[in-house]
Amino acid sequence: MHALSPDTMADPAHAAEPHSASVPAAASTLCQRLVAEGLGTALLVAVVVGSGIRAQQLAGGNVALALLANSLATGGGLIALLLALGPVSGGHFNPVVTLSAMVRGALPARDAWRYGLVQMGGAIAGVACAHAMFGEPMLAWSAQSRTGPSMWWSEFVATFGLIGVAIGTGRSRAGLVPFAVAGYITAGYWFTASTSFANPALTLACALTATFTGIRAIDVPGFVLAQLAGGLSATLVFHWLLRAAAAAAIAPTSGD
Numbered sequence: 266m267h268a269l270s271p272d273t274m275a276d277p278a279h280a281a282e283p284h285s286a287s288v289p290a291a292a293s294t295l296c297q298r299l300v301a302e303g304l305g306t307a308l309l310v311a312v313v314v315g316s317g318i319r320a321q322q323l324a325g326g327n328v329a330l331a332l333l334a335n336s337l338a339t340g341g342g343l344i345a346l347l348l349a350l351g352p353v354s355g356g357h358f359n360p361v362v363t364l365s366a367m368v369r370g371a372l373p374a375r376d377a378w379r380y381g382l383v384q385m386g387g388a389i390a391g392v393a394c395a396h397a398m399f400g401e402p403m404l405a406w407s408a409q410s411r412t413g414p415s416m417w418w419s420e421f422v423a424t425f426g427l428i429g430v431a432i433g434t435g436r437s438r439a440g441l442v443p444f445a446v447a448g449y450i451t452a453g454y455w456f457t458a459s460t461s462f463a464n465p466a467l468t469l470a471c472a473l474t475a476t477f478t479g480i481r482a483i484d485v486p487g488f489v490l491a492q493l494a495g496g497l498s499a500t501l502v503f504h505w506l507l508r509a510a511a512a513a514a515i516a517p518t519s520g521d
Contacts, residue, residue, distance in 0.1 A: 316335050358387075417490075
């Protein structure tokens with residue numbers, strides 16, 4: 266379930282490429298970027314948890330219908346938040362996206378850890394926000410079991426694909442990153458056994474909701490490790506793939 270859009274690798278082969286939505290605007294101060302990341306993560310989690318509560322209330326026990334409603338609301342909310350806040354902070358809303366940007370040299374380490382902290386805080390605030398709207402306790406431990414090799418592999422695949430889609434789209438069609446990322450996350454609800462959390466901040470937050478989108482606290486470490494592994498793997502693979510493509514594009518054609 267979610268997270269967002271890495272940016273262009275800072276190297277000469279890509280100097281002429283447009284930056285994706287996750288490259289912070291040069292005019293944004295660090296304070297503005299941190300507020301945007303915290304607010305965006307909070308609103309994203311509120312969308313995920315709140316739509317899950319509403320879907321469960323209205324679906325009459327039909328889990329497929331509830332999941333459909335939850336996935337569509339998440340995809341729509343993600344597009345809106347990326348378009349609104351991406352130009353300020355880069356629209357990460359996800360520690361794995363931030364880690365990927367740092368590994369690729371697009372975000373300094375001194376800023377990356379601050380991004381991670383506000384994302385975690387924003388995610389918890391988002392749960393409390395959703396609970397307040399539906400009369401739930403502010404925070405409540407989830408009893409929803411999500412563990413085992415199939416779940417961990419699902420989170421690896423979901424996060425690998427998320428980072429890959431964001432990097433690849435950001436290199437070629439930067440303006441479409443919000444739609445590509447949201448489309449992938451919406452699909453991830455359905456093609457993964459875990460419903461595609463793909464975001465450590467969201468995963469932690471969902472341990473604090475005893476509702477449709479919850480996960481037991483004891484299951485959180487397995488998800489987060491799989492997400493980190495998937496995100497880092499995608500960063501390395503797609504950086505290699507796209508560097509090769511860029512080199513081929515600028516190489517002189519023989520026989521001319």
